[in-house]
Amino acid sequence: MTEPATAPLRARERARAELMSELLAAARARLEAEGSAALSLRAVARDLGMASSAVYRYVPSRDALLTLLIIEAYDAVGQVAEQAAADAREIGPAQAWLAVARAVRRWALDQPYSFELIYGTPVRGYRAPDDTVQSALRLWQVIIGLLMEAGGDGILDPAGPDFDPAGRMAPEAYASAGFTDPSTVPDDVARTAIRSATLFTSLVGAISVELFGHLHRVAEDYARFFDVTIATAAAGVGLRISLD
Amino acid sequence: MTEPATAPLRARERARAELMSELLAAARARLEAEGSAALSLRAVARDLGMASSAVYRYVPSRDALLTLLIIEAYDAVGQVAEQAAADAREIGPAQAWLAVARAVRRWALDQPYSFELIYGTPVRGYRAPDDTVQSALRLWQVIIGLLMEAGGDGILDPAGPDFDPAGRMAPEAYASAGFTDPSTVPDDVARTAIRSATLFTSLVGAISVELFGHLHRVAEDYARFFDVTIATAAAGVGLRISLD
DNA sequence: CCAGAACTGCGAGCACTGCTCTTGTTCTCG
DNA sequence: CGAGAACAAGAGCAGTGCTCGCAGTTCTGG
Numbered sequence: 001m002t003e004p005a006t007a008p009l010r011a012r013e014r015a016r017a018e019l020m021s022e023l024l025a026a027a028r029a030r031l032e033a034e035g036s037a038a039l040s041l042r043a044v045a046r047d048l049g050m051a052s053s054a055v056y057r058y059v060p061s062r063d064a065l066l067t068l069l070i071i072e073a074y075d076a077v078g079q080v081a082e083q084a085a086a087d088a089r090e091i092g093p094a095q096a097w098l099a100v101a102r103a104v105r106r107w108a109l110d111q112p113y114s115f116e117l118i119y120g121t122p123v124r125g126y127r128a129p130d131d132t133v134q135s136a137l138r139l140w141q142v143i144i145g146l147l148m149e150a151g152g153d154g155i156l157d158p159a160g161p162d163f164d165p166a167g168r169m170a171p172e173a174y175a176s177a178g179f180t181d182p183s184t185v186p187d188d189v190a191r192t193a194i195r196s197a198t199l200f201t202s203l204v205g206a207i208s209v210e211l212f213g214h215l216h217r218v219a220e221d222y223a224r225f226f227d228v229t230i231a232t233a234a235a236g237v238g239l240r241i242s243l244d
Numbered sequence: 245m246t247e248p249a250t251a252p253l254r255a256r257e258r259a260r261a262e263l264m265s266e267l268l269a270a271a272r273a274r275l276e277a278e279g280s281a282a283l284s285l286r287a288v289a290r291d292l293g294m295a296s297s298a299v300y301r302y303v304p305s306r307d308a309l310l311t312l313l314i315i316e317a318y319d320a321v322g323q324v325a326e327q328a329a330a331d332a333r334e335i336g337p338a339q340a341w342l343a344v345a346r347a348v349r350r351w352a353l354d355q356p357y358s359f360e361l362i363y364g365t366p367v368r369g370y371r372a373p374d375d376t377v378q379s380a381l382r383l384w385q386v387i388i389g390l391l392m393e394a395g396g397d398g399i400l401d402p403a404g405p406d407f408d409p410a411g412r413m414a415p416e417a418y419a420s421a422g423f424t425d426p427s428t429v430p431d432d433v434a435r436t437a438i439r440s441a442t443l444f445t446s447l448v449g450a451i452s453v454e455l456f457g458h459l460h461r462v463a464e465d466y467a468r469f470f471d472v473t474i475a476t477a478a479a480g481v482g483l484r485i486s487l488d
Numbered sequence: 489c490c491a492g493a494a495c496t497g498c499g500a501g502c503a504c505t506g507c508t509c510t511t512g513t514t515c516t517c518g
Numbered sequence: 519c520g521a522g523a524a525c526a527a528g529a530g531c532a533g534t535g536c537t538c539g540c541a542g543t544t545c546t547g548g
Binding site for chain 1: 281360363364365366367377380384402403405437438441442444445446448449450452453456457458459461462463469472473475476477479480481485486487
Binding site: 255256284285286287296297300305306 | 533534535536537538543544545
């Protein structure tokens, strides 16, 4: 009675929204604690003190719940990268990339199960719905931004092979940059796209390898090894990072 | 009566060994078909026409069965790498590395679930027993061998940062090369070790990123992108690969 | 040769999972 | 107020890993 028109059905909706966020919080807690494989809908229901069947009023399936957590994770890592890039604006794109990479690694080490959720083995039978790509793109855009800036500064001098500039990336990759017709994409933009993918790969690779235990008894100082790996890959695309 | 001394208990042992290999074959088949998460001991038992409880006479747990498959997978990928390196002996270490990387990628694409099993998210609650490291090392040794060869040829001219040569790798890493005292490891060997880790990281990273769907709508020609990524990383450690 | 030990397989059962369906309750809105 | 939507709970199904007791088989040593 207090609110007109738009508000009448708020009571229930608010309860729903509240429970939904509690549900997500509980799910995230279990995820961080035990990993995605052990995330059980029944356990989350118990945490909330409700029957497991009731949870299905809010989430259509366990996979859907995971999808929500995946989006959260993509956003979290994207936000971390954006923040790191913003903080490092003055030290130049090469050192900024190192800062971003370190921040992402830090995030991954702090919440390994969230990292696994998005960059590890995909959940079986799971195909990423389009809801996730928007969030997944945030990290990419940070990388591309840094490369564009470096290109503008004339810093880029790749040590690796110089790539065919056109036709190697998917058209959608350019669409987000505003190029509706792939044939109009300038060569340097195309090159930037490929290079960004290489940087992305080295970042995910370096963290995965460390987090999944493949450096066990191989490297000793993981942080240092990470820096070296990132710097090496960056050098390949023309970003010269100086370490310490 | 036919065989003396050593052979009398063969009947049982042979049956056991035979069933064990059938069991592994069935498990591998299910793994390749549906992935490690869906690998159920009961299903394997059904495939063999025996009760699930009987399987526990041969394998102590599901995780132990996975461990066996993990070792098989490590050996398979190691064997693939060794073969590729042997076949490419004449084209020089740089191009040989490209050939090895391509062969490993091919293997991963052909049996993605096996790749995931060893280089994807580790199975929850699972800690690799020492049985696996021996097999896991085979791929490393191929990489190190190629780098040593390249170092001997004087090809290496890293574009990336020049690493501190000593103290960065774990002592065990050198032990396998015969250096019991890490302080006696020559600088160039230490550098080779770090570089091998970088190459390894780029290889695993490039395959993971492709296989786990992160290039979806980003790259178009995955094989080409893979080559570029490998060549870029290789350039960072001084291996100059030329792509056709 | 044959008794006892070791090995092998089976079925039932426990606790857990995702998910569905039915029943009953509560809220909302015309 | 009263119809209908939204909600919560419980039972139940099919599946999982794993354990235990019971039965048969095979090997081994006296």
